[in-house]
Structure formats: structure tokens, C-alpha cells
Amino acid sequence: MDSKEFRIRGKEMIDLVADYLENIENRQVLPSVKPGYLKDLIPSEAPAHPDKWEDLVSDIERVIMPGVTHWHSPHFHAYFPTANSYPAICADILSDAIACIGFSWIATPACTELEVVMMDWLARLLNMPEFYLASSGGLGGGVIQGTASESVLVTLLSARNKAIHEAKLEHPEWSDYLIRSKLVAYCSDQSHSSFERATLLAPVKCRKLPCDKKYSLRGETLLNAIENDKKEGLIPFFVCATLGTTSVCSYDNLEELGPICHENNIWLHIDAAYAGSAFICPEFRPYLNGVEFSDSFNFNPHKWLLVNFDCSALWIKNRSFIVDSFNVDPIYLKHEHQNVAPDFRHWQIPLGRRFRSLKLWFVMRIYGATGLQDYIRKHVDLAKYFESLVNKDDRFEIVGEVTLGLVCFRLKQSNELNENLLKIITQDAKIYMVPSKINDIYFLRFAICASSTEKRHVEFAWENILKHTDILLKNNQ
């Protein structure tokens, strides 16, 4: 395909994409295919000679679409949202064309420098502490990671190295292995599984601490755990606090946890993967109070800020901890400017990196701060509307508090009945939700996800839930 043909095919693809997203509501949100469906639809090996473009395009509908879970259908209410916007798609097209690998400043200065400035733009939108901004001239700064899982792993590994270094100063006779065996990280029992996984990979001990009745980790609980571990001769070194948990969108108590971490020389990481985007609205910013105690902060613009995956924003208070942990510098990557501009390869697990800051630039400019705030507020309003519908029906109860775009609810009945309800809703496949469970209470999660979601889709979902509830309860009598 030469550039002349690309001008035709690329534009066809733009129309195909616009057609898909304009009409996505008419597709069944959850596919009906069975595992293994696809391999029977295509050959078992690559064609020896070029296929026709037309055949490839017609296979998108024949082979791919039957197996797509339409995350951008307004009937998709599962997990948390993942972002999708036309400006971000345009930015990705440009990024794909430049197709640089921005592992060092010299490998494409614009890739590194736009990222530095965009992370500052984003930090200012959230009214983050000045020490996280590169332009503050301090040791802090932001970097785009692929996912929150990578962000917390990178952070944990950096904190691990810092803790080992400090322990060695006090106990030069201790080996790295001995010190590692003493390190303890903490999170709440509502933390995302990616943190537990990071501790398995690191590997360090992980204590999942119980939450209060609002599913929030409190200071006293942490303090007790720290003191117990210290008595055992262990070294508490890391706390992962969550703002907006996956199960129920609850918030750990930063203003209690922060000072405790500070006093005990413990790295405080904040995982606000989903909720973080909302903090650009002044009315939701109070959830971030206490961020001034943190050593690192992460949220995913690729979830709720209209920037297509992947774009996970991570800020570090002192970048030297991360750079020192990841720096292995061979000659073919050295360049004369490496002491004056960040080489982001030292800030992440992969060596290579795409030009992802273009997406942030396009999205922040084309929506503007107010446009992004409007987007967040619309989703929160839709969730509040769904909550009001649930509250009108005595058979249901809300689980947790509806603070942003997630509503957790259940029939005031057994877990089994709630499981059956979700099962028949999922089989019907008109809407898609996933469940969660806290303290053995099973519940359904209704998240506002797609950018095209309107009031009528929320009503459609609720009617669908009611229809299946009526049948289920009738059959159950």
C-alpha cells in the first residue's frame, strides 16, 4: 500500500469508524460467540500472497465484530469506562505516522518534552501540589505509563530500592536479600488486585488491611499494623492508598494515612485510576485532600478523560528514586543531553515508548478544561439519576455511596438471587454489568461508561433490570 492508496484506504477507515460509533447502539453490547469461534472463520496460516483490501475490510464485519464486546455502546455498564474520543484517535494517527521510539530525549525531543509539559497541564487541571510539577524546578515530575498496574509496580520497585538503601545505611551487615525479606507493603482489602500482584512480583510482603463501614482504610488500622510489624523486626516501607476503589468507588482516608506514612518514613502511593479524572472538577477535588503527603500519584486519563488507552498518568515526588532503580545505560543509548532532559526509559518497565502525549495535547486543547469538566459532570449526573431510580424501588438497596459514575446495588435478598439476576441479564445481553462482593455481600455494579450514554440509556437499563427482576422473583415464589 503506497501513500496514494493510503489516502483512499485511510479515509475509508475513518468513515468505517464513524459509521461504527454512530450506530453502535444498535449492536448487541455483549457478543454471543462461544470460545474458539474465530479460528474457524479464518485460515490457519498467513496468505502467501497479498489479500485484497476489500476482502480484509469485509472480514471486519464477518470475523471481528461478532466477537466484540462493545465498550463504547451506551448499554455498556461493566468494569469502569475506557476512554474513546475523536481527537484522541486523530492524535494516535499522527503518533503512528511519526512512529518514533521515545526512549531518550535525543530519540525524539518533542516526544519527551511534550510529555513533560502535558503532565504539568494535567497536574494543574487537578490542582496537584506544586512539587509534582516539572516546571516547579524541583525533583518531581510526571510520566505516562501504560497502565495503573505498571505505575504501581514501578513505584513499588523504586520504593523498595530506596528502603534497601536506607536500611543498609543503618545495618551495613545486612544483605539485600535479608532486607527484602523484612519489607512490608500495605493496602486496604478494597485495593485493586494489581497492587497485590505487584507485591508478588517485587516480591515483598503485602498486608491487606480491613476498611471501615464506608470501605475506607483509616489511620488507626494502618498505625496498628505498622506497629505490629515493627515489633516483629519488619520494615514497613510502602502504602498504596486508593481513591475510587474498583468494587464500590470508596476512598481511603488520605488525611489520616498521610501523616502516619510521613512519620514512619513510608512511601505513600495514591491509586486514583478511575476517580482521578473527576478531580478536575472543583466539587470533586476534596477527595484528593491529603495528596500533599503522597510520594507518588497515579490516575488513568485513558479511563475517564477521553484519552484513548493507553495513557496512565504517574507523578513522582522525587524522580531520582525511580531513575536510580531503573537505570542501566549502554553506550548505544547515551547522548550528550542526558543530564538536562529526562530520559523516560529510566521511569518505566519497557525501553520503548510511543508518542502518547499527543493524545493528551489534542484532547485537552479540543475539549478545553471546561469541556472535560462538563463531560465528567454529565456522567456523574447520569449515575445519580440511576441511583434515584434504584431508590424508588423498595426491593433494591444501594451498596456504598454514589459519589461519581458508579452505582452499586442489589436486591434485598440472598447473594444467590442477585447472582441469578445478573446471570439472566447477561444472557439477555441487552446491557452489560459485572458484579462485585464485599464482606460476602454480592452486588451489581452499574457504571456510566460510554461517552454516548444519555438519560434514555439509563432508563433503558433500569427497565431491563426491572423486567428480569420481575420474572426472577415470580419464578422464585
Place this chain on the structure above:
Amino acid sequence: MDSKEFRIRGKEMIDLVADYLENIENRQVLPSVKPGYLKDLIPSEAPAHPDKWEDLVSDIERVIMPGVTHWHSPHFHAYFPTANSYPAICADILSDAIACIGFSWIATPACTELEVVMMDWLARLLNMPEFYLASSGGLGGGVIQGTASESVLVTLLSARNKAIHEAKLEHPEWSDYLIRSKLVAYCSDQSHSSFERATLLAPVKCRKLPCDKKYSLRGETLLNAIENDKKEGLIPFFVCATLGTTSVCSYDNLEELGPICHENNIWLHIDAAYAGSAFICPEFRPYLNGVEFSDSFNFNPHKWLLVNFDCSALWIKNRSFIVDSFNVDPIYLKHEHQNVAPDFRHWQIPLGRRFRSLKLWFVMRIYGATGLQDYIRKHVDLAKYFESLVNKDDRFEIVGEVTLGLVCFRLKQSNELNENLLKIITQDAKIYMVPSKINDIYFLRFAICASSTEKRHVEFAWENILKHTDILLKNNQ
């Protein structure tokens, strides 16, 4: 931006991209900007209200392009190639529109299933052992990772868990920490820095073993190291062999290393990040002989197989080792099919993942196997041509052997003079190369990178090198 406007803006972006790539040769390959150039060209915070699209587009040329190192210029000969093709860009547009997060089968069955089949297509193109193919019905299979760094880290962590498990069977009284302190991984002193970094992160001991005169790690060297470590009570558990080293594109001797790993129950990982793409040509496939001894194999279609970054292909002989190491399964990710289809989140560091197999599908179909082979062969021929030009000039010598698309060469003079030569070539910025150093011998690397590279660009580069050589040697007299 609604879909109506996207139909216009997206198509403008297609033309902008085609214009950029059609005319890329006329741009200076390496930018002249100084660190910090960009922040003065744009505001220090996001606009409150939407910017105009036209202003954004004109800023691409004003703000971004002056700081771009043009990896797809035919004058770019640095590092190794990174792929860029129109079919892959089209696939990425589709992937961005579907914008699913394929962490589990149910989260988009097509995303998982196309990946399974595409990894088999790719394995067949390389004539890989049957045990690596999912369709073989065995325990093996392929997965797309982001980068070779992630591939080797994931593999190392899996092997680490396997080794700990096995050591515990023999010594139930040993702690995990004690066992980890005994684990030893091996590579050659020519391995990519990402492997050493993986061992730092894991963390396990890493022995960088010396190569022979052809920069190849030999069996005897490995065997001696293993025996020495065993005598010390350590546990050799992992070898990272490289096919196509970054410095000089040399090959570790798989047929010697393989049986030694096999006899010593050592996980053999093959890193063929760059060279792997060439193995689709029967004449280069012999470099892969010995792959039948390996436990995992990785190469990057995003380097040399026309699939845009990121697409790093990793195969594992026994997927249970990787799944067991990475599986932390919360209820909101459970689904009823998880025992019959792979949930690729257990095969990688991140939880989320894009629909990257679309790129492989588009590229393999639109080029066909023969088209891809022609592409590889053309680059190798161009490298051979450059080698012939170097060989005609007595002042220069070739370092290593030119086997694929990389030519390493130097003036038969001091390191300092060679460093100066590269420095003035880089300052002139008509072509871009990076250096390397082996056994204190500094040399220049000339890689065929861009898909648009033709014989005339190779001649242009050589003339540029000669011009600077003449001036340098004259000034040096």
C-alpha cells in the same frame, strides 16, 4: 468533535500523514533543538475553553516537527528500525475505535482469539517448533507484549517462580527469600541491557558471560559458569540467549547452549528482538536452529516486520508457568469461560491491553508472506551494498559480520578519531547513526531502518561519511 466533524478532521489527518511520509526525506533527520525548546512554544496550562482545530493542526508543524527525530526518514540509520506501514496505521485506527480493553476473553472475545491465531500465523511464518503453537493443542502459545523488555521480565519472573517451586520440593525448609538469593541467571556480555535490568528488578543474580571472537556465547563458557555456581551452592535457573545482538547483530550458539540448559533444568529464553523478523526467509532461518531447546522465544514485529509499535511477540512453551506467576483473580474479572480461553492478563505485567492483533492481521494479509520476505531481503541487500562500499575504502574496517540489515564499521584508527567522526556527522545531521563499543573498540553502526530506504540513500550516507572522514583526517594530520 462529533462524528460528522471527525469524518472531515480524520481525513485531513490521513492526508497530513501521507504528506509527511511522502516528503520525509526533505526534513533534517536529526532535530537541531536544544533541551527545553518546547515549553517556550506552548502555554503552561491547558486552555479553559476549546482551541480551534486549525490552530492545533498548524501547531504540529510549529511545535512538534522541529523536535522530531525522523525515524522513517531514509537517512535514519540509528539504533534498529522501528516499523511503520500504512496497513498497520489503518488497523490502529480500527483498534482505537473499538477501544476495548482485552484483559479477559469476555471483555472482547475477538481481541483474545485473533491474537491466539495471529501468534500461530507468525509462528508458522518463522517455522517455529509445533509446541509453541496454540493450535498444537499442547501447553504452549503466543502472546503480544509491549516490548522485548517486558517479554524478558515476564519470562524471568515466571522462571523464578518455577525455580522456587522446584527448590522447595527438594528443600521444604528453605524460605522463598533464601531460594531467591541463590538463583542465578546468565546472558552474554552482548545481551541487551533490558535483560540486566530485568534481573535487577526481579531481583536475581546476573552473570554476563564472555563471548567468543564472533561475539557469540558458547556452550563451554556457559557450562563452566554453571558448574562454578553449583559448587558455590547456587541455583542456575535461566539463560537469556540473543539472536541478533544490538551492538553488532551476533548470534549466541543455541545448538550448544540448548542441550546444556536442558540437562541442567535451566529455562532458555531467546531474545531475537531485531533479527527474528528475518527468520521468515528460509535463507535466514538457520540462525534459529536450536530453538527447539528453548522455553520461550521473543521477537519484535514492531521492529522489522512492518507492524507499528507496540507489538512484541512472545511464545512460551508451557503457559502454566506464566499464568501461575501472574494470576490474582478478583470477582469483577471472573467469567464463565475462563477455563477454555486464555485470559491474557495473566500473561503480562499490565492488566489492560489494546486490540493489537489487528495490526498483525492487516499487515500479514496486505503484504502476504512473500511481500514480507521481499521487504526483509531488500533491507539485507542494502546493508550488503553498504558493506561493499566500506570494503572498497582501505581506511575503514568492518566490525563483526554483516548478516542482516546492520553494518558495523570504523576507521582503522583510534577510538577518539572514530568518536570525532561520528560527532561531526551527527552535528551535520544529514544522516543519523549511533555508536557501540565492544572490548574497548569503539565503532559506528549503520542500520537500514526506514521502509523508504533505497540504494541512493545508502550512497548518500556513504558519501556523507566520506566527506567528513576526509575533512577529519586532513585536520588531524
